[in-house]
Amino acid sequence: xxxxxxxxxxxxxxxxxxxxxxxxxxxxxxxxxxxxxxxxxxxxxxxxxxxxxxxxxxxxxxxxxxxxxxxxxxxxxxxxxxxxxxxxxxxxxxxxxxxxxxxxxxxxxxxxxxxxxxxxxxxxxxxxxxxxxxxxxxxxxxxxxxxxxxxxxxxxxxxxxxxxxxxxxxxxxxxxxxxxxxxxxxxxxxxxxx
Amino acid sequence: xxxxxxxxxxxxxxxxxxxxxxxxxxxxxxxxxxxxxxxxxxxxxxxxxxxxxxxxxxxxxxxxxxxxxxxxxxxxxxxxxxxxxxxxxxxxxxxxxxxxxxxxxxxxxxxxxxxxxxxxxxxxxxxxxxxxxxxxxxxxxxxxxxxxxxxxxxxxxxxxxxxxxxxxxxxxxxxxxxxxxxxxxxxxxxxxxxxxxxxxxxxxxxxxxxxxxxxxxxxxxxxxxxxxxxxxxxxxxxxxxxxxxxxxxxxxxxxxxxxxxxxxxxxxxxxxxxxxxxxxxxxxxxxxxxxxxxxxxxxxxxxxxxxxxxxxxxxxxxxxxxxxxxxxxxxxxxxxxxxxxxxxxxxxxxxxxxxxxxxxxxxxxxxxxxxxxxxxxxxxxxxxxxxxxxxxxxxxxxxxxxxxxxxxxxxxxxxxxxxxxxxxxxxxxxxxxxxxxxxxxxxxxxxxxxxxxxxxxxxxxxxxxxxxxxxxxxxxxxxxxxxxxxxxxxxxxxxxxxxxxxxxxxxxxxxxxxxxxxxxxxxxxxxxxxx
Numbered sequence: 122x123x124x125x126x127x128x129x130x131x132x133x134x135x136x137x138x139x140x141x142x143x144x145x146x147x148x149x150x151x152x153x154x155x156x157x158x159x160x161x162x163x164x165x166x167x168x169x170x171x172x173x174x175x176x177x178x179x180x181x182x183x184x185x186x187x188x189x190x191x192x193x194x195x196x197x198x199x200x201x202x203x204x205x206x207x208x209x210x211x212x213x214x215x216x217x218x219x220x221x222x223x224x225x226x227x228x229x230x231x232x233x234x235x236x237x238x239x240x241x242x243x244x245x246x247x248x249x250x251x252x253x254x255x256x257x258x259x260x261x262x263x264x265x266x267x268x269x270x271x272x273x274x275x276x277x278x279x280x281x282x283x284x285x286x287x288x289x290x291x292x293x294x295x296x297x298x299x300x301x302x303x304x305x306x307x308x309x310x311x312x313x314x315x
Numbered sequence: 316x317x318x319x320x321x322x323x324x325x326x327x328x329x330x331x332x333x334x335x336x337x338x339x340x341x342x343x344x345x346x347x348x349x350x351x352x353x354x355x356x357x358x359x360x361x362x363x364x365x366x367x368x369x370x371x372x373x374x375x376x377x378x379x380x381x382x383x384x385x386x387x388x389x390x391x392x393x394x395x396x397x398x399x400x401x402x403x404x405x406x407x408x409x410x411x412x413x414x415x416x417x418x419x420x421x422x423x424x425x426x427x428x429x430x431x432x433x434x435x436x437x438x439x440x441x442x443x444x445x446x447x448x449x450x451x452x453x454x455x456x457x458x459x460x461x462x463x464x465x466x467x468x469x470x471x472x473x474x475x476x477x478x479x480x481x482x483x484x485x486x487x488x489x490x491x492x493x494x495x496x497x498x499x500x501x502x503x504x505x506x507x508x509x510x511x512x513x514x515x516x517x518x519x520x521x522x523x524x525x526x527x528x529x530x531x532x533x534x535x536x537x538x539x540x541x542x543x544x545x546x547x548x549x550x551x552x553x554x555x556x557x558x559x560x561x562x563x564x565x566x567x568x569x570x571x572x573x574x575x576x577x578x579x580x581x582x583x584x585x586x587x588x589x590x591x592x593x594x595x596x597x598x599x600x601x602x603x604x605x606x607x608x609x610x611x612x613x614x615x616x617x618x619x620x621x622x623x624x625x626x627x628x629x630x631x632x633x634x635x636x637x638x639x640x641x642x643x644x645x646x647x648x649x650x651x652x653x654x655x656x657x658x659x660x661x662x663x664x665x666x667x668x669x670x671x672x673x674x675x676x677x678x679x680x681x682x683x684x685x686x687x688x689x690x691x692x693x694x695x696x697x698x699x700x701x702x703x704x705x706x707x708x709x710x711x712x713x714x715x716x717x718x719x720x721x722x723x724x725x726x727x728x729x730x731x732x733x734x735x736x737x738x739x740x741x742x743x744x745x746x747x748x749x750x751x752x753x754x755x756x757x758x759x760x761x762x763x764x765x766x767x768x769x770x771x772x773x774x775x776x777x778x779x780x781x782x783x784x785x786x787x788x789x790x791x792x793x794x795x796x797x798x799x800x801x802x803x804x805x806x807x808x809x810x811x812x813x814x815x816x817x818x819x820x821x822x823x824x825x826x827x828x829x830x831x832x833x834x835x836x837x838x839x840x841x842x843x844x845x846x
Contacts, residue, residue, distance in 0.1 A: 144504070146504050147429050147430070147500050147504055150496075150499070150500045150503060150504060151430065151496055151500060154495075154496045154499060154500070154530055155496065157530050157531070158492050158496075158530050158533070158534050159534070160534075161530070161531050161532070161533075161534035161535055162534035162535070162537055162538050163538075164534075164535060164538075165534065165535040165536075165537070165538025165539055165542075165568055165571075166538055166542075168535075168564070168567060168568050168571065169542075169553060169564065169568075172561070172564050172567060176561075179631055181629075181631065210557065248557075248559070250556065307556065307557035307558075308557065309557070309558065309559075
């Protein structure tokens with residue numbers, strides 16, 4: 122590119138080149154870009170429902186829905202020990218499994234019981250979140266029914282026995298002989314407590 | 316781009332040399348001049364660089380030996396968090412905006428930025444925000460200590476230092492967005508007649524695209540930290556698992572901002588390097604158009620790769636594969652840029668003044684950082700290397716040896732234009748060699764530490780990591796201290812030195828070199844005509 126001696130701006134039609142925010146072109150562009158910025162702030166929030174929808178669609182967070190079981194064949198040649206673990210997070214409840222562990226054949230439908238007691242003097246709503254050890258065993262542990270599928274609201278002093286019905290997938294790798302199923306109850310605040 | 320055939324003197328601006336502006340501190344508080352504001356940004360950036368550097372000193376002092384000697388683990392975590400936040404939002408980003416303020420109007424033949432008063436406001440938002448980050452060290456519970464990425468649930472449970480951090484990010488984000496709107500409007504509306512977009516210096520191009528990235532992602536970060544804030548204090552449950560939220564969601568929102576942010580930091584550096592290498596090779600930039608398209612491609616791809624920061628969170632395999640391949644794809648436009656720089660130097664008449672030395676240092680070390688980035692983009696390796704010192708080594712090669720070295724090169728390149736004096740070449744060479752060698756002493760061993768499994772953000776480590784950590788700490792102390800050479804060289808250049816001609820670099824071609832040195836307070840009030 123070459124530069125001439127600067128000359129006054131050639132007449133109309135050329136790019137405006139003064140630093141004046143009152144120039145309509147500058148103001149229009151400012152408004153457009155400001156709208157983009159505000160829209161992107163909204164986009165950040167739009168990612169929340171979008172994320173939840175993706176998780177639903179891909180089954181990534183199906184912890185509150187029964188698993189679908191197809192064509193289970195009981196594998197009586199091996200048995201897997203299922204151990205149970207119960208935790209409360211800052212809740213005035215007592216929570217225990219009515220059996221410490223159980224031995225199951227992969228493919229066999231099994232029911233176990235858990236018990237919660239609300240030791241406080243007011244109604245409390247909780248939500249249980251399961252986790253598995255070893256972690257990858259979770260995908261082989263199919264729950265047909267579980268108290269963790271919905272929130273549990275307990276009246277003051279109420280005791281509740283709750284079932285979990287499950288099937289261990291026969292495709293569970295051979296080296297896994299023990300699965301620990303752990304539940305943690307979290308208090309759901311501001312919902313259903315009154 | 317061809318050369319300027321008829322350099323113009325500054326005589327038409329002579330009457331502007333005695334600028335009418337307040338003196339003393341009020342000059343800087345009330346200024347709407349793009350050169351003043353650029354200077355403010357650059358000094359702010361350097362100050363924050365020193366502050367963040369002091370935090371790095373604390374980190375490296377604690378890691379000098381195994382065991383806990385100097386600080387508590389909590390304070391160590393606050394140091395790593397604030398070091399990251401201050402270096403990114405306080406040093407690197409304002410530094411880039413400082414270059415933009417100084418150089419973009421002069422490179423496109425505009426008299427000033429489009430919104431001069433908003434420009435003042437964008438800068439003066441930054442010191443209060445930085446102050447809030449520093450004050451957070453002294454509030455009950457201390458500063459944010461969950462890492463600069465602010466992952467919940469840790470950041471939902473921390474004390475009020477976290478709230479100060481959130482507000483500081485809000486303010487800095489507002490400043491960035493205003494600065495970006497200003498830069499885009501300046502570039503699109505204020506170019507001199509004849510300065511078509513495809514004639515613009517590449518520095519303006521990289522900043523135009525960076526500004527668009529900033530407008531697109533800074534609001535998303537603002538949204539993410541606002542969600543954190545409402546989760547903390549107003550009973551929402553975006554990220555709170557107990558209320559039905561999901562902490563992983565934060566990582567998605569954060570990295571949707573965070574990955575383009577990486578390119579926001581490196582693209583202006585690409586621009587500076589694309590100015591320096593042609594000048595000191597005395598050849599036009601090889602493949603100008605492909606350079607522009609490569610920057611645009613990098614910017615677009617940067618929106619599609621964020622989950623490669625989250626390979627260990629349990630994404631579905633299809634997602635992991637998509638993000639892995641998209642990440643690999645970014646190496647293509649980046650490779651285009653690197654090869655174009657090399658081709659620019661090919662058979663050029665290269666001279667090795669300090670800006671060129673820093674550009675070559677950038678090229679060499681940035682490519683190393685790019686390759687370790689590719690290594691980390693490969694899922695099975697990333698699962699092993701995630702959150703180890705290998706990652707720390709990778710991003711310091713890209714951000715320190717990449718962006719910071721480019722900034723050093725840019726400062727030496729344009730100091731004659733800014734101050735009217737030539738800088739002390741031997742001091743600058745000392746600065747380069749000390750920085751180059753000590754940078755590698757500091758960060759190269761971190762590759763070994765990471766490969767051996769040392770996790771980041773932990774104040775203590777087992778014996779087997781002791782030797783390389785000691786080497787790394789010694790390098791870090793030296794690297795930090797050698798920046799004082801830079802400070803001295805800059806002050807010496809401002810105070811005096813050999814008077815600089817209008818075009819001290821014979822290979823330079825862009826418009827700013829048609830102005831006298833130092834550049835007059837008001838330049839291009841009558842736009843030049845570019846043919």
